Amino acid sequence: MIFANPAYLYLLLLLIPLMGWYIWKMRKNQASLQVSSSRAFVPSRTNTWKVYLRHVPYVFRMAAIAFLIVVLARPQSTDNWQNSTTEGIDIMLAMDISSSMLAEDLKPNRLEASKNVAASFINGRSNDNIGLVVFSGESFTQCPLTTDHAVLLNLFKDIHSGMIEDGTAIGLGLANAVSRIKDSQAISKVIILLTDGSNNRGEIAPVTAAEIARSFGIRVYTIGVGTKGEAPYPFQTAFGIKYQNVPVDIDEPTLKQIASTTGGQYFRATDNASLKSIYTEIDQMEKTKISVQEFSKKQEEYRDIALLVFALLLLEMLLRYTLFKKIP
Numbered sequence: 001m002i003f004a005n006p007a008y009l010y011l012l013l014l015l016i017p018l019m020g021w022y023i024w025k026m027r028k029n030q031a032s033l034q035v036s037s038s039r040a041f042v043p044s045r046t047n048t049w050k051v052y053l054r055h056v057p058y059v060f061r062m063a064a065i066a067f068l069i070v071v072l073a074r075p076q077s078t079d080n081w082q083n084s085t086t087e088g089i090d091i092m093l094a095m096d097i098s099s100s101m102l103a104e105d106l107k108p109n110r111l112e113a114s115k116n117v118a119a120s121f122i123n124g125r126s127n128d129n130i131g132l133v134v135f136s137g138e139s140f141t142q143c144p145l146t147t148d149h150a151v152l153l154n155l156f157k158d159i160h161s162g163m164i165e166d167g168t169a170i171g172l173g174l175a176n177a178v179s180r181i182k183d184s185q186a187i188s189k190v191i192i193l194l195t196d197g198s199n200n201r202g203e204i205a206p207v208t209a210a211e212i213a214r215s216f217g218i219r220v221y222t223i224g225v226g227t228k229g230e231a232p233y234p235f236q237t238a239f240g241i242k243y244q245n246v247p248v249d250i251d252e253p254t255l256k257q258i259a260s261t262t263g264g265q266y267f268r269a270t271d272n273a274s275l276k277s278i279y280t281e282i283d284q285m286e287k288t289k290i291s292v293q294e295f296s297k298k299q300e301e302y303r304d305i306a307l308l309v310f311a312l313l314l315l316e317m318l319l320r321y322t323l324f325k326k327i328p
């Protein structure tokens with residue numbers, strides 16, 4: 001048994017002067033008559049049970065005050081234990097925002113579908129640190145690792161194609177994510193890299209970035225987004241938006257190599273449903289790979305004592321106004 005507010009227990013010392021005052025009051029109110037012998041005036045009789053028990057109401061009151069102080073100290077038990085599997089994971093999302101992500105083989109397009117599914121994934125990981133890196137021809141950190149997911153989700157709204165120079169710098173995006181998570185003290189460090197193309201920009205090769213990630217114990221899951229074959233792409237013309245089917249070019253061998261190098265896994269998302277299932281699968285895998293941690297769970301124990309306080313006060317009142325009622 002422990003107490004959440006142990007300082008309140010010092011109030012129990014107040015019971016000492018209260019009891020001293022009661023004893024002094026009882027002696028002061030005791031009537032006395034000094035005579036040579038009381039036998040001539042008062043017949044011999046033994047004290048009744050009421051005389052012996054007249055202090056019981058006060059004892060009940062003192063006990064109620066003592067237990068009330070214990071309630072204020074909030075007694076708690078710590079003999080309950082449960083397992084936790086939600087601690088120790090830091091996740092960086094590395095998302096491609098190049099112009100090709102506007103293709104509409106996923107609805108409404110690849111970029112918006114990726115943002116929506118990633119947002120649902122974040123909402124399901126309330127206890128994890130999650131950050132976001134975006135890349136196209138360049139890369140920058142949209143949000144560092146944080147548990148304030150409301151801020152992270154709000155920053156998702158500002159992501160759009162054309163924010164930075166166009167292109168697909170997969171190696172640079174991965175390296176940026178690695179730099180943001182490498183110093184984490186978490187048990188598990190994960191990067192989810194999503195792209196729909198092949199590396200054509202940046203000074204860092206994707207495989208080199210993967211080797212750096214492995215050296216820091218970072219696991220990378222790679223996702224290739226796009227249907228197989230051709231996908232409808234919107235082109236702005238003088239007569240409005242026109243759609244044209246363009247080839248889907250995803251460098252799957254490189255994405256698979258990144259995943260295998262770091263101990264992760266490669267996935268291919270050809271539509272919204274498959275993209276959602278990929279994030280669900282990653283979510284389940286990361287939950288099962290974390291070591292189980294045990295911690296004690298505190299449970300409040302003041303309720304029964306509070307009921308005892310109420311019962312003692314009720315008994316004290318009943319005795320004081322019935323059996324031990326004073327006649328003026």
